[in-house]
Amino acid sequence: MPDPIARLIDDRPGDGVFRVHRDAFRDPDVFALEMARLFEGGWVFVAHASQLPAPHDYLTTTIGRQPVVVMRDARGSLGAFLNSCRHKGAVVCHHARGNRKLQVCRYHGWSYDSAGRNAMIKARAEGAYAPAFDADSHDLLPVARFAQYRGFLFASLSPDVPSLEAHLGDARVFIDLVVDQSEHGIELVPGDVRYTYRGNWKLQLENSIDAYHFTSTHPSYLGLLDRRAQAKERDDVPAAVWQSAGGRQVDDAMGSFGFAQGHAMVWTTSPVERHPLFPRLRELQARVGPVRADWMLRTRQLDVFPNLQIASNAALQMRVIRPLAPDLTEVSSYCLAPVGEDAPARRQRLRQYEDFFNPSGLATPDDTVSYEDCQRGFEAGRIEWLQGAARGMTRVGPGADAHARELGIEPAQSTHGAFAMADETVFHALYRAWRRRLSADMGDGVAAPTTPTTPTTPTTP
Amino acid sequence: MSETRAPGPRGPSDAAPPFGIPTSPAGQPLALADATQLLHLEAHSLDLQRWDEWLSLYHSDARFWMPAWTDEHLLSRSPDEELSLMYCAARAGLEDRVWRVRSGLSVASMPLPRTTHVVANTVFAAPPDADRVELRSAWTCHVYELKRREHHAFFGRYEHVLTRGQAGWRIAAKTVVLMNDRIPTMLDFYCV
Numbered sequence: 164m165p166d167p168i169a170r171l172i173d174d175r176p177g178d179g180v181f182r183v184h185r186d187a188f189r190d191p192d193v194f195a196l197e198m199a200r201l202f203e204g205g206w207v208f209v210a211h212a213s214q215l216p217a218p219h220d221y222l223t224t225t226i227g228r229q230p231v232v233v234m235r236d237a238r239g240s241l242g243a244f245l246n247s248c249r250h251k252g253a254v255v256c257h258h259a260r261g262n263r264k265l266q267v268c269r270y271h272g273w274s275y276d277s278a279g280r281n282a283m284i285k286a287r288a289e290g291a292y293a294p295a296f297d298a299d300s301h302d303l304l305p306v307a308r309f310a311q312y313r314g315f316l317f318a319s320l321s322p323d324v325p326s327l328e329a330h331l332g333d334a335r336v337f338i339d340l341v342v343d344q345s346e347h348g349i350e351l352v353p354g355d356v357r358y359t360y361r362g363n364w365k366l367q368l369e370n371s372i373d374a375y376h377f378t379s380t381h382p383s384y385l386g387l388l389d390r391r392a393q394a395k396e397r398d399d400v401p402a403a404v405w406q407s408a409g410g411r412q413v414d415d416a417m418g419s420f421g422f423a424q425g426h427a428m429v430w431t432t433s434p435v436e437r438h439p440l441f442p443r444l445r446e447l448q449a450r451v452g453p454v455r456a457d458w459m460l461r462t463r464q465l466d467v468f469p470n471l472q473i474a475s476n477a478a479l480q481m482r483v484i485r486p487l488a489p490d491l492t493e494v495s496s497y498c499l500a501p502v503g504e505d506a507p508a509r510r511q512r513l514r515q516y517e518d519f520f521n522p523s524g525l526a527t528p529d530d531t532v533s534y535e536d537c538q539r540g541f542e543a544g545r546i547e548w549l550q551g552a553a554r555g556m557t558r559v560g561p562g563a564d565a566h567a568r569e570l571g572i573e574p575a576q577s578t579h580g581a582f583a584m585a586d587e588t589v590f591h592a593l594y595r596a597w598r599r600r601l602s603a604d605m606g607d608g609v610a611a612p613t614t615p616t617t618p619t620t621p622t623t624p
Numbered sequence: 625m626s627e628t629r630a631p632g633p634r635g636p637s638d639a640a641p642p643f644g645i646p647t648s649p650a651g652q653p654l655a656l657a658d659a660t661q662l663l664h665l666e667a668h669s670l671d672l673q674r675w676d677e678w679l680s681l682y683h684s685d686a687r688f689w690m691p692a693w694t695d696e697h698l699l700s701r702s703p704d705e706e707l708s709l710m711y712c713a714a715r716a717g718l719e720d721r722v723w724r725v726r727s728g729l730s731v732a733s734m735p736l737p738r739t740t741h742v743v744a745n746t747v748f749a750a751p752p753d754a755d756r757v758e759l760r761s762a763w764t765c766h767v768y769e770l771k772r773r774e775h776h777a778f779f780g781r782y783e784h785v786l787t788r789g790q791a792g793w794r795i796a797a798k799t800v801v802l803m804n805d806r807i808p809t810m811l812d813f814y815c816v
Contacts, residue, residue, distance in 0.1 A: 259696055354692030354700050354707025358807040361772075383729035387720050399714035493806070498707050510704045514711065523690065523709045525724060528732035528810030535809065536731070539771075 168196070168601040172594050173548065179556050181591050182548040188363040189541045194489040196601050197364075201469045203227035204321045205600065206330045208471035208483060209243060211497070212314040213350045214260065219277045222260040225485060226320055231306065232256045233316065236278035237264070241311070243318045244279045244303035255303070259355075266303075279303035313342045314349070315471075333572035334426040337465045340458055341473055343451050344440060345501030351481075352498040352513065358522035359493045362534035363541075364469075364486035367494060368593065370530050371464045371472045371482070372429040374417050375554060375585035380533055384519070384526040401511040402437050403477055403518065418566050418579030419555075421592025425468030425600070428574075429589055430566070431582060435460045439478070439508050439515075454569050468596060473499075477526075478516035490538050496520055552594070555586035641680040642669060647792055653752035654793055659759055659786055660746045662793060667741035667763075670814050675722040679715060682795045683787065688712040690800040690816065699801065709802065709811070721813050732810050738768040739815055743782065755788040756796070763800075767815045776808050778816055 171193070173182040187193055201207075207226055210233045214222055221234040223246055230246040232255070248255050248268040255268045255275060265282055267274040272285035281301035284290070308319040310327035312335055317327050324330065331338070342348055360367075370376065378385070391397055417431040435441050438460050447456040462476040472482040479499040486492055498516045500509060519526045555578050564577035575592050642665050646658030654662075662681065669678035682688075690710035691700035700706035712718050725733045746761040764779040785797040800816045 352705075352707050353694040355694065355805065356692060356707065356709065357805065358809065360809050380731070383724040383727050383733075386727055386729055387724060390720070390723065394716070397716055399712070399716050400720075506704065513704065513707060517708055517711060521709055522807045522809070523811040525720070528812070529730055531809050532732040535771075 166602050168193070168598055172598045174591070174595065174598075181552045181556070181588070181594075182550070183552060183590070183594055184547055185541050185544075185549060186547075187594075187597075188365060188538065189489055189544075191489050193601075194363075194486070197469075198227050198486065200600050201597075202486065203229065204319075205324055205469075206308070206317045206319045206327060207469065208315060208467060209233055209318045210316045211351055211481070212241065212311060212316060213348075215241065217262060219262050219264050220260070221256060221263065221266070221277065223256050223258065226306065226318060229320065230254055231318070232266075232303075234266075234277045234279065236276070240278070241309070241316065242279055243306045243309045243316070245306070247304070248273055249281070249299075249301050249303070250284075273301070275303050279305060313338055330424055331467065332422055332424055332426065333420075333574060334422060334424070334428075334465065334467050336570055336572050337428055337463060337473070338467075340455060340463065341475065341479065341499065343455070344447070344459060344479075345503055346450065347502035349479075349499050350502050352500050352509075352516075354498065356496040356498075356521060357493065358496075358531065359487070359491060360531045360534050361490055362492060362538035363489055364484050364492040365597075366534035366537055367482070367484050367492060368466055368469070368472070369551075369590060370534065371474055372419065372427050372466055372589050372593075373585075373587070374429055374431065374582065375587060376530070376533070377585075380529050381526050383529065387525060400518075401514050403515050416579060417582045417584065417586065418564070418577065419586045419589035420567055420572065420574035421576040421589055423575045423592065423596065425466075425593050425596025427466045427468075427589045427593050429464045429586070430458075431462040433462045433476070439504075439512050442508070458570065466593065468593060474520070477519035478512045480516060480520045492534075494522075496522075552587045552590045555580070555584055555588040558584065559586070559588035559591070641791070642674070642677040645681070645792055648788075651754050653754055654757050654786060656746070656748060656752075659748075659752075659757050659784075659793075660743075660761075662786060662795070663743045663746060663759065663761060663782070663784060666795070667743050671739050671741055673736065673814070675725070679718060679722065682715045682718065682798075683789055684715050686715050686718075686795050687797045688715075688718055688800075688813075689798070690802060693805055709805070710800070710813070710816075718813060725812070725814070733812070735770045737770060737815065740766045742766075749783060757786050759784040759786065763816075765815050777804075778811065779803055780816070 171184040171187045173180055209224055210222055215235045218235055218237050218239055221232055223232050231243055232246040233243045235241050246254050246256050250271055250273050253268055253270040255266050264277060265274050274282045276282045279302050306318040306320055307322040308324055310317055312331055388403055420428045440460055447459060465473045470484045474480040481497040481499050483495045500512055518524050558580055559576055559578040561576055563573055564579055566579055567574050567577050578586050578588055644665060646654055646661045648654045666681050689703055690708060692707045692709050694700055694706060700708055703711045724730050742764045744762050746759055749758040749760040761782045763782050764777055766777045768775050780803045781801040783799040784795060786793050787796040
């Protein structure tokens with residue numbers, strides 16, 4: 164029996180072919196496997212440490228389909244637990260976030276401290292419990308693995324994973340380029356932004372590293388920037404990164420890196436004068452060196468496989484992707500900012516962020532609606548292969564290019580060229596990791612789908 | 625990409641106020657019924673896609689603010705320090721959005737949904753003054769999305785500040801509080 168996942172990726176570099184099958188986006192069996200292997204079987208991003216600054220702070224979230232609470236205990240240590248009472252299963256923590264020394268289950272009153280330890284079982288002494296009950300742990304069940312890299316908190320429900328450092332690999336360098344923007348690190352600007360779209364989660368994962376869509380999906384945004392640049396009297400809105408003095412510039416160089424773990428990065432050089440960091444360029448050069456300072460002012464789109472995206476362009480954005488169904492995805496979007504940023508820079512950052520990244524903004528809705536158009540198009544079931552991973556095929560090379568070497572990183576593949584090349588080979592590493600993770604015999608009892616799904620051969624009507 | 629969708633008249637924002645903008649004698653505030661009338665005119669202008677009429681209800685320096693939630697029952701307090709879902713420091717920001725919808729360049733705006741706004745429970749939020757009234761109201765906007773022929777609704781609270789200017793009573797500030805803030809796909813000025 165051929166591997167049902169392997170058949171979805173047509174990867175023949177010698178023939179100049181890399182194709183992704185549409186079933187990867189529409190098959191419920193594939194989705195179930197993704198949830199088991201990627202979201203509930205490996206490292207996923209869960210929260211940022213700045214969301215839980217004080218002892219006993221907590222927030223509730225989801226890993227795959229499973230309810231999770233992240234807590235900071237009395238001594239300041241962070242932990243992540245399945246948010247389910249050991250007694251009868253009820254969710255223990257009900258709020259999105261808060262501060263509590265003791266989490267009390269509202270059903271039968273069992274309580275847990277902020278380290279997840281069972282603190283009390285109501286009327287235990289009178290309960291006539293057998294010794295076997297006492298032998299059980301009654302603590303909240305911690306996730307199998309929990310670790311952080313510079314404030315970015317990750318968890319895995321499976322213990323059988325590499326270290327977080329190994330999982331992140333050189334993606335850490337691009338997290339560094341975010342965290343090191345201020346001597347005092349970064350913070351999440353308060354304000355919840357969350358939206359859903361009727362499309363597969365990988366459409367979001369792809370779009371952020373898809374340079375090809377920018378000019379055709381966002382002409383209304385780019386047109387507005389031109390319109391604002393021409394209206395000299397406008398002082399109601401700060402200029403955006405792409406709004407240089409002479410109008411927009413989109414002809415600059417771009418490049419991409421793909422990493423073996425599935426992470427990917429697309430960069431472009433863009434006019435730096437409007438960048439919120441530009442006024443601090445000299446300080447940055449002195450602190451992190453000229454190479455990294457230059458990279459901080461480039462447009463960078465990072466995917467940390469499978470559920471975290473950090474975009475550094477109009478502003479600094481973190482997106483967390485939560486798949487809900489093969490054709491339904493929730494996105495949580497966060498505005499990141501250097502701690503201690505001055506008021507005018509913060510204001511400019513917020514306006515650029517809202518204009519570009521909000522589901523109520525001037526650009527992201529055009530992306531999100533396009534994902535839905537793709538998902539609707541995927542219902543054209545007789546078409547098997549997408550043609551969206553072919554640009555850059557004759558330029559991409561294995562390992563590090565000059566740009567990777569200057570950063571000291573070792574990607575699986577690199578490419579660079581004119582902006583208009585709009586490389587799509589950046590998706591290759593992502594889908595190679597996807598195929599490897601879904602196809603591998605993990606010994607986890609999760610069977611790969613064995614039944615044929617959507618017909619994959621054209622039939623005569 | 626040159627398709628132009630939005631119907632309705634075009635022109636400078638000050639040119640085409642809708643019929644029925646309320647007035648009050650000099651030295652007297654708007655009566656509550658008249659102030660409510662202005663809110664209803666705004667709702668109709670949006671639903672009729674008469675964007676110029678809609679813009680004409682705003683002073684040129686009007687602030688339009690849709691704060692984000694910072695906790696389950698807390699809203700952003702300052703648009704310059706915390707995140708907003710939408711923030712326009714002047715009417716020009718709303719004109720940007722109308723331009724975008726009309727440009728035919730935004731796939732998110734094609735086709736535009738049909739909408740029905742309902743504004744209710746309008747009260748004075750502060751003692752009215754001869755040239756300024758503050759209002760609080762409840763709103764619902766039903767959105768009928770035409771690609772899928774499906775309906776959803778946004779709902780929340782409005783806070784309007786109306787002031788008397790050269791042209792008469794107009795909106796000086798509007799805050800839109802959105803209660804159901806897990807947004808299905810997208811949201812723009814015409815669905816809140």
